Amino acid sequence: MAKQLEKALTDAKKTGKRILGTKQITSTIKDSKLVIISKSVPVLSAKKIEKAAQDNNVPLIHFNDTSIMLGKLCGSPFRVSAISLSAVSSTNIQAIIKEYETK
Numbered sequence: 001m002a003k004q005l006e007k008a009l010t011d012a013k014k015t016g017k018r019i020l021g022t023k024q025i026t027s028t029i030k031d032s033k034l035v036i037i038s039k040s041v042p043v044l045s046a047k048k049i050e051k052a053a054q055d056n057n058v059p060l061i062h063f064n065d066t067s068i069m070l071g072k073l074c075g076s077p078f079r080v081s082a083i084s085l086s087a088v089s090s091t092n093i094q095a096i097i098k099e100y101e102t103k
Contacts (some may be wrong), residue, residue: 005096008034009073010075012074018084022080022082025055025083028046030056031086032053033085033093034084034085037062
């Protein structure tokens with residue numbers, strides 16, 4: 001499991017600087033610093049988020065597990081198909097991306 005990502009998600013839960021859900025993310029992506037989508041996201045929704053992230057220069061990570069596992073990582077008792085973090089430092093973002101590239 002990606003330790004940097006897990007720490008960032010835990011910190012986001014504590015601070016409340018996160019947005020859950022594909023619809024909410026697409027409408028507020030300009031305030032995001034990092035977006036994570038699970039493999040459970042339907043293709044059309046994933047493409048919308050990818051385009052919005054690209055248009056707003058927001059890094060995007062494809063979480064290689066289900067929305068159930070992403071929900072557990074977020075500390076939520078329910079499924080989380082997508083999450084955006086708005087209070088992550090650029091150093092942490094780079095570390096998370098690097099961690100996922102080496103997988």
